[in-house]
Amino acid sequence: xxxxxxxxxxxxxxxxxxxVSKSFATSDGAFEALRDVSFTVPAGGFYSLVGPSGxxxxxVLRSLAALESPTSGTILLGKEAPKVRVKSHEVGxxxxxxxxxxxxxxxxxxxxxxxxxxxxxxxxYVDELIGLxxxxxxxRSRPAQLSGGMRQRVSIARALVIRPRLLLLDExxxxxxxxxxxxxxxxxxxxxxxxxxxxVMVTHSVSEAVLLSDAVVVMGSRPGRVERIIDVPFAxxxxxxxxxxxxxxxxxxxxSETLRASLVQ
Numbered sequence: 001x002x003x004x005x006x007x008x009x010x011x012x013x014x015x016x017x018x019x020v021s022k023s024f025a026t027s028d029g030a031f032e033a034l035r036d037v038s039f040t041v042p043a044g045g046f047y048s049l050v051g052p053s054g055x056x057x058x059x060v061l062r063s064l065a066a067l068e069s070p071t072s073g074t075i076l077l078g079k080e081a082p083k084v085r086v087k088s089h090e091v092g093x094x095x096x097x098x099x100x101x102x103x104x105x106x107x108x109x110x111x112x113x114x115x116x117x118x119x120x121x122x123x124x125y126v127d128e129l130i131g132l133x134x135x136x137x138x139x140r141s142r143p144a145q146l147s148g149g150m151r152q153r154v155s156i157a158r159a160l161v162i163r164p165r166l167l168l169l170d171e172x173x174x175x176x177x178x179x180x181x182x183x184x185x186x187x188x189x190x191x192x193x194x195x196x197x198x199x200v201m202v203t204h205s206v207s208e209a210v211l212l213s214d215a216v217v218v219m220g221s222r223p224g225r226v227e228r229i230i231d232v233p234f235a236x237x238x239x240x241x242x243x244x245x246x247x248x249x250x251x252x253x254x255x256s257e258t259l260r261a262s263l264v265q
Contacts, residue, residue, distance in 0.1 A: 012198040013078030013090070013165045015041035015064065020073035021223075022059055032223040033059045036073070039217050039229055043078075046192060046199045048209035049217045050255060052263060056224020057202040061168050064200060065093050077166055085166065089117045092159035096171040098151040100143040106130070106154050107139040113158045122161070129157040132191055149173075149180045153187070160195065167192075169201035173208070182240070185211055189238060206255045210248065211238055216255050220262030228258045 022034040034056040041047045049057040062068040063075055066082040077085045085091050092113075100109045110126055130136055133153040143151055152172055159167060172188070173181045185208055192199060192212075203209050209216045213232050220227045232251055234242060242248050 010163055011165065012044040012196060013085070014043045014045075015047075015166065015198060015200060016074070016076040017060065017064075018074045018076075020060070020063065020070045020075060022056070022063070022068065023071045034070075035223040035225050037219075037224065037226050038073075039226060041198055041200060043198055044196050045214045046201070046212060047215050047217060048201045048203055048213040049219060050203060050206060050209050051219030051224070051227075051259065052221050054224070055219040055221040055262075057219055058170060059224065060219075061093075061170050061200065061202050064166070065091055065168055089119060089162045090165040091168065092162055092164035092166070093168040093170070094152075094155045094159040094172050096174045098143070098155040100151055100154055100158075102143050105140045105142060106135060106146070109143065109154055110157045110161050113161050117162050119162060125163070126161060129160055132194060133157045134187065147180075148176055149184055152176070152184065156188070156191065160191075160197075165198065167195075167197050167199045169199065171202055171204065174204065181205070181208065182243075186240065188212060189236070193236060206252050206259070207243065207248075210251050210255060211243060218255055218258040218262070227262045230254055230258070 017037055017039050020034055020037045023030045023032050037060060049060060051057050059068060063070060064082055066086040075082055101112060104112065107126060107130065110129060114122065130139055133156060135150065135153055138146065156172065173184050176184065189212055201212065210232055215232060216230045218227045218230060219225065230251065
């Protein structure tokens with residue numbers, strides 16, 4: 001690992017979401033997106049949010065990224081408000097749409113996050129990330145020359161290049177086919193284990209959540225709320241063979257049954 005030249009604390013931070021509610025004003029009156037949402041992610045943990053459309057998963061993630069503010073309740077990232085951590089470039093985020101700049105090379109796209117944050121260049125760390133996400137040899141390629149999965153790897157490297165203490169992932173592989181998605185899940189696990197960074201991911205895939213997470217936060221809708229937090233007991237690293245095991249099936253079933261129960265309430 002290259003030296004940290006910014007003086008930034010690289011230790012992962014815990015995430016505390018306590019009784020968070022969020023309402024939006026609409027032409028028909030107030031819309032309650034979240035109600036009393038609470039969960040805690042320990043420093044270095046990987047948690048996933050799953051739930052039906054309208055359950056507020058992305059609103060929670062946007063609140064962690066200081067893109068939304070709760071109507072009530074509190075969010076603390078390592079005992080600081082999200083806007084403090086974001087301002088200090090301690091939160092990285094990757095979306096379903098990689099949103100790469102088509103005129104810049106892969107390397108320049110990764111470097112762009114540091115430029116936007118006003119951070120000094122760190123070519124050694126950029127090199128390290130390019131290798132970590134498996135894109136060595138493609139540094140000078142343009143996004144149009146890469147597959148969808150490779151573009152998502154660039155997006156994750158770009159989120160990591162600012163050396164965040166919290167990584168937020170919003171359906172990072174949602175637009176990819178199932179086989180590629182499974183492969184990239186293994187790649188994400190490898191990257192996460194190398195970085196040891198606190199991570200919160202939104203996904204619609206129950207198996208993806210169970211495969212990657214320490215715990216799955218199952219959310220219900222109308223309004224968005226936490227139905228249950230299900231611990232995932234499997235040791236790491238998790239292998240493709242785990243997905244076919246009876247134990248894996250049982251955890252996925254618990255998540256799915258909780259989701260189904262929330263829909264009939």
